[in-house]
Amino acid sequence: MRSVRAFAPGTVANLGPGLDILGLAVTGAGDTVTAERTADREVRIRSSGHPDIPAEPERNTAGIAASRVRDRAAAGSTGISLEIEKGLPLSGGQGGSAASAVAAAVAVNELLGSPLRREELLEPCLEAEAAVAGRHADNVAAALFGGVVLIRSLEPLDVVRLTFPGELLVVLAEPRQSLRTEEARSRLPHSVELSVALAQAAHVGALVAALSTRDWELLRRSIEDRVAEPARAPLLPGFAEAKAAALQAGALGCSISGSGPSSFAFAVGDEPARRIGKAMIEAYRSRDVAATARVCAIDSRGARLVGGQN
Amino acid sequence: MRSVRAFAPGTVANLGPGLDILGLAVTGAGDTVTAERTADREVRIRSSGHPDIPAEPERNTAGIAASRVRDRAAAGSTGISLEIEKGLPLSGGQGGSAASAVAAAVAVNELLGSPLRREELLEPCLEAEAAVAGRHADNVAAALFGGVVLIRSLEPLDVVRLTFPGELLVVLAEPRQSLRTEEARSRLPHSVELSVALAQAAHVGALVAALSTRDWELLRRSIEDRVAEPARAPLLPGFAEAKAAALQAGALGCSISGSGPSSFAFAVGDEPARRIGKAMIEAYRSRDVAATARVCAIDSRGARLVGGQN
Numbered sequence: 001m002r003s004v005r006a007f008a009p010g011t012v013a014n015l016g017p018g019l020d021i022l023g024l025a026v027t028g029a030g031d032t033v034t035a036e037r038t039a040d041r042e043v044r045i046r047s048s049g050h051p052d053i054p055a056e057p058e059r060n061t062a063g064i065a066a067s068r069v070r071d072r073a074a075a076g077s078t079g080i081s082l083e084i085e086k087g088l089p090l091s092g093g094q095g096g097s098a099a100s101a102v103a104a105a106v107a108v109n110e111l112l113g114s115p116l117r118r119e120e121l122l123e124p125c126l127e128a129e130a131a132v133a134g135r136h137a138d139n140v141a142a143a144l145f146g147g148v149v150l151i152r153s154l155e156p157l158d159v160v161r162l163t164f165p166g167e168l169l170v171v172l173a174e175p176r177q178s179l180r181t182e183e184a185r186s187r188l189p190h191s192v193e194l195s196v197a198l199a200q201a202a203h204v205g206a207l208v209a210a211l212s213t214r215d216w217e218l219l220r221r222s223i224e225d226r227v228a229e230p231a232r233a234p235l236l237p238g239f240a241e242a243k244a245a246a247l248q249a250g251a252l253g254c255s256i257s258g259s260g261p262s263s264f265a266f267a268v269g270d271e272p273a274r275r276i277g278k279a280m281i282e283a284y285r286s287r288d289v290a291a292t293a294r295v296c297a298i299d300s301r302g303a304r305l306v307g308g309q310n
Numbered sequence: 311m312r313s314v315r316a317f318a319p320g321t322v323a324n325l326g327p328g329l330d331i332l333g334l335a336v337t338g339a340g341d342t343v344t345a346e347r348t349a350d351r352e353v354r355i356r357s358s359g360h361p362d363i364p365a366e367p368e369r370n371t372a373g374i375a376a377s378r379v380r381d382r383a384a385a386g387s388t389g390i391s392l393e394i395e396k397g398l399p400l401s402g403g404q405g406g407s408a409a410s411a412v413a414a415a416v417a418v419n420e421l422l423g424s425p426l427r428r429e430e431l432l433e434p435c436l437e438a439e440a441a442v443a444g445r446h447a448d449n450v451a452a453a454l455f456g457g458v459v460l461i462r463s464l465e466p467l468d469v470v471r472l473t474f475p476g477e478l479l480v481v482l483a484e485p486r487q488s489l490r491t492e493e494a495r496s497r498l499p500h501s502v503e504l505s506v507a508l509a510q511a512a513h514v515g516a517l518v519a520a521l522s523t524r525d526w527e528l529l530r531r532s533i534e535d536r537v538a539e540p541a542r543a544p545l546l547p548g549f550a551e552a553k554a555a556a557l558q559a560g561a562l563g564c565s566i567s568g569s570g571p572s573s574f575a576f577a578v579g580d581e582p583a584r585r586i587g588k589a590m591i592e593a594y595r596s597r598d599v600a601a602t603a604r605v606c607a608i609d610s611r612g613a614r615l616v617g618g619q620n
Contacts, residue, residue, distance in 0.1 A: 021512045152516040152531060153509070160519050160528060190504055197507035197537070199463070202331045204515040206462040209470050212522045218470060221462060227507070 005034040006107035008303040009146070010088050010296075011095030012170060012257045012264045013138035016223035017203035019188075023095075023138030024148040026170050026296035029087040031096060032306065033062050033103035035111045038079035043067045049084035053100075060084075061097045061128040062104035068124030069108045073115040080108060091180055093258035094172065098139030101128035105144075106303045118144065123157060133181045139258065146302030148211060150204075163212040164298060169273040171265040172257060173242060173280040175291040179235055184259035187231040196226045216252050219266060223253025236260050238287035245283035249276045270295065315344040316417035318613040319456070320398045320606075321405030322480060322567045322574045323448035326533035327513035329498075333405075333448030334458040336480050336606035339397040341406060342616065343372050343413035345421045348389035353377045359394035370394075371407045371438040372414035378434030379418045383425040390418060401490055403568035404482065408449030411438035415454075416613045428454065433467060443491045449568065456612030458521060460514075473522040474608060479583045481575040482567060483552060483590040485601040489545055494569035497541040506536045526562050529576060533563025546570050548597035555593035559586045580605065 009030040015022035031049075038044070043066050045055045057063025062084050070078060082104055088096035105121040105128075125140040133139075141149040141159045152158040192200075207222035209215070233239050239256065242263055246254040250272050251265035265280065267273035277293030284291035319340040325332035341359075348354070353376050355365045367373025372394050380386060392414055398406035415431040415438075435450040443449075451459040451469045462468040502510075517532035519525070543549050549566065552573055556564040560582050561575035575590065577583035587603030594601035 017511065018515070019511075020508050021515060150512065150515045150519060152512050152528075158516075158531060160516050162519055163523065188504060191501045192504060192507050193501050194499060194537070197502050197510060198330050200507060201327065201329075201511040201514040202460065202462050204511040205328070205331065205460045205518045206468075206470050208515045208518040209460060209472055209522070212519070213473065218462075221468060227504070 003034060003036045004107045004110040004305065005032060005307040006103045006110065006303060007032045007306045008099040008102035008106065008143040009299040010099060011139045011142040012172070013095060013142065014228055014256065014258055016207060016253060016255045017200050017225045018138065018207065019225065019228045020136040020138060021151050021204060022207065023142035025142045025146045025299035025302055026172060027299045028294055028296050031088055031099035031103050032085040033100060033107050034083040035066065035104065035107035036081050037111060038081045040079040041077050042079055043070065044081045046081045046083045049086040050090060052090055053084065053086065061101035061132055064128035064131050065101035065105040065124050066108045068127050069105045069116065069121060070112070072120065072124060073109070073112045075112050078112065080111065089174060091178060092174060093256065093260045093262035095139035095143055095258060097133050098125065098129050098143045101125040102140055102143040102303045106305065110305055122159065126157065134185050144303050146300045147298060150208065162208060165211065165214045167268055168298060169267045170296045170298065171251070171267055171273050171277045171280065171293055172296055173263045173277065173284070173291055173293040175238055175261050175284045175289045177237065177261045177289055179259065179261045181259050184232050184235065187235065188228060189231065192227055199226050216268060220252045223255055223266065225255055229255055232256055232260055238284040238289040239263055241283035241287055242280040245279040246276050249279040251276045313344060313346045314417045314420040314615065315342060315617040316413045316420065316613060317342045317616045318409040318412035318416065318453040319609040320409060321449045321452040322482070323405060323452065324538055324566065324568055326517060326563060326565045327510050327535045328448065328517065329535065329538045330446040330448060331461050331514060332517065333452035335452045335456045335609035335612055336482060337609045338604055338606050341397055341409035341413050342395040343410060343417045344393040345376065345414065345417035346391050347421060348391045350389040351387050352389055353380065354391045356391045356393045359396040360400060362400055363394065363396065371411035371442055374438035374441050375411035375415040375434050376418045378437050379415045379426065379431065380422070382430065382434060383419065383422045385422045388422065390421065399484060401488060402484060403566065403570045403572035405449035405453055405568060407443050408435065408439050408453045411435040412450055412453040412613045416615065420615055432469065436467065444495050454613050456610045457608060460518065472518060475521065475524045477578055478608060479577045480606045480608065481561070481577055481583050481587045481590065481603055482606055483573045483587065483594070483601055483603040485548055485571050485594045485599045487547065487571045487599055489569065489571045491569050494542050494545065497545065498538060499541065502537055509536050526578060530562045533565055533576065535565050539565055542566055542570055548594040548599040549573055551593035551596055552590040555589040556586050559589040561586045
């Protein structure tokens with residue numbers, strides 16, 4: 001195989017109360033990476049897909065993941081060039097950095113003859129994510145495996161693939177505003193009151209139960225984040241209004257996607273989902289924030305090969 | 311009905327990472343309360359079942375729960391006398407105060423002609439528990455409903471009844487040592503580091519997932535409490551040894567039951583469960599703490615009537 005192309009889906013991390021813990025993959029846009037063997041021994045970014053994405057391999061999640069996979073596969077002398085097609089927004093809260101890392105890892109592993117199992121690609125992707133967006137695995141694990149994931153532990157890395165209802169839809173709203181991941185992370189408190197910690201844990205547990213039992217009302221009550229959302233919402237004009245509008249329109253919970261600025265809402269049924277999306281767009285607009293929204297299913301497949309040439 | 315007798319099972323609360331959140335009911339010992347109509351308008355304790363239990367109705371969880379149920383049922387002028395048979399240890403960490411409250415609530419409701427639904431008995435029991443042991447619902451909800459419960463919220467009260475595997479056994483060890491609930495609660499920190507809060511939430515989520523999918527290995531990894539156990543274990547000589555011995559003997563997790571001094575371990579299979587119980591007893595003994603252990607199933611029925619006379 002001389003050229004391999006892989007796709008990784010967008011993801012919603014920090015799912016409600018699941019800060020750094022819960023993530024899910026969504027259908028639709030994602031990042032695509034084509035990896036090719038080259039004659040030298042370097043990992044290079046042939047095209048980074050966006051002028052704002054660093055072309056230096058060690059500052060780019062795709063480049064870092066590719067290097068780490070190559071090292072793990074003991075193929076350190078294989079030259080690799082990467083072409084990145086960004087389908088996801090930069091710093092959008094839709095797991096763009098994770099998707100680039102995961103697509104690169106999957107493509108490079110295939111290029112090298114699949115020496116690593118899917119699970120073994122997680123750590124290289126996490127290292128890439130950590131280099132640019134903080135050490136959290138809820139985006140990369142969801143992008144890699146698909147579905148809904150719970151990160152029980154980072155050390156050792158322990159990812160639980162959760163049961164979820166196939167009919168659950170995710171309305172993903174993308175306001176035209178920017179919030180750097182670094183800035184969003186810096187707003188998190190260093191410590192929380194015990195009562196807040198216990199409430200957060202209770203909501204995570206309830207959310208896991210709601211997903212496994214299709215209890216929509218419980219799902220709605222469980223999408224409550226007492227830690228990250230209160231810290232970040234003030235940085236996101238229109239979010240409070242969009243959330244209120246989404247819930248008013250029947251959303252089964254609404255919160256910030258990742259560390260923002262995107263926001264997400266749960267829904268069941270296409271018509272309600274589209275209505276919720278419209279309501280969110282209008283609410284953002286009421287605060288003079290242009291926004292778009294799309295209705296996604298949960299992507300149960302995760303990253304996958306989409307082509308290649310021998 | 312002139313006399314009604316109700317039983318409520320013992321419970322393991324603060325289940326692993328589920329401080330104030332997760333509880334389960336166990337088969338075997340429990341508290342039994344007989345309620346009788348009397349000619350006057352008082353709620354009285356006829357016999358409190360143990361010399362150390364207050365006979366004043368307002369200092370006794372059975373008395374408080376009985377009064378609250380009577381008030382809710384708008385039967386405030388009905389005289390009630392209660393006889394309590396304590397099957398559970400006092401301040402043992404096996405939900406004794408909750409069981410007395412729940413048994414009384416169920417008995418009094420039946421005595422009054424069942425004006426309240428089972429769910430409506432929860433708040434009166436919680437009020438009783440709050441008066442003597444802090445406002446937490448993981449014992450009372452588990453004793454009332456049976457099974458494994460998750461308290462999503464106290465305000466408003468929201469109890470989730472979790473899916474659990476019927477073959478899961480609970481080894482309950484009772485060391486002969488005392489730890490007052492008040493003292494145990496006072497050791498809890500007022501705040502926790504964010505990383506600790508997130509780890510606790512991740513473990514609660516993983517535990518809920520493990521129970522619903524019968525993933526024993528995940529269950530073992532999920533019984534990890536970073537908040538209460540580290541604060542309380544130093545007050546409980548022998549616990550650390552008993553936990554190590556339980557895990558060594560194959561337990562699927564081990565932690566403090568309630569706020570102690572009892573400890574619990576999960577197991578599957580009678581023989582492993584008995585072996586774990588023996589190992590825990592020996593470990594306590596190595597620290598000069600006498601202990602007993604019993605193997606329980608999860609009590610899926612919760613509180614129930616066990617007799618009555620017209």
